[in-house]
Amino acid sequence: MLLIAAFVTNGSLALIAILLHYEALFQLDKGLPKLAHIAPRFRVLIGVGAIFIAHVLEIWLFALAYFFTLQFPIMGDLVGNLSGHGILLDCAYLSFVTFTTLGYGEIVAQGYLRYLTGVEALTGFILITWSASFLFIEMQKYWTGYKANQTK
Secondary structure (H helix, E strand, O other), X not given: OXXXXXXXXXXXXXXXXXXXXXXXXXXXXXXXXXXXXXXXXXXXXXXXXXXXXXXXXXXXXXXHHHHHHOOOHHHEEEEEOOXXXXXXXXXXXXXXXXXOOOOOOOEEEEEOHHHHHHXXXXXXHHHHHHHHHHHHHHHHHXXXXXXXXXXX
């Protein structure tokens, strides 16, 4: 029963993060061309900033999931080099390290909570590479146009 709860919760979190990211990229794709009064290279910079914020929100989504899951000791615990500054910050640190697939291993999830780390790592990897692809396309659009205008 707990395993089913973990699967449903983890799947829902991944879906929410993916939808949030989709919406952020969709709005950027719609909005960046409307910023014609801003130099093309700065539009790319705006895109990078917006995507950074989207990733931070997604990471905090998972951090809050760790925090709330820890309220039910039967679901698992965190062990390792905990900061002592509060469990929420430890959850945020674990989430940042897991989402980016850095995986230092200083803080480790145990029990059913560890399945969330796997789902978060896969989700983070997908969303980060999606962002890189999006920014590559934006750079081709705006930087190529910028270079063509400079040579005229």
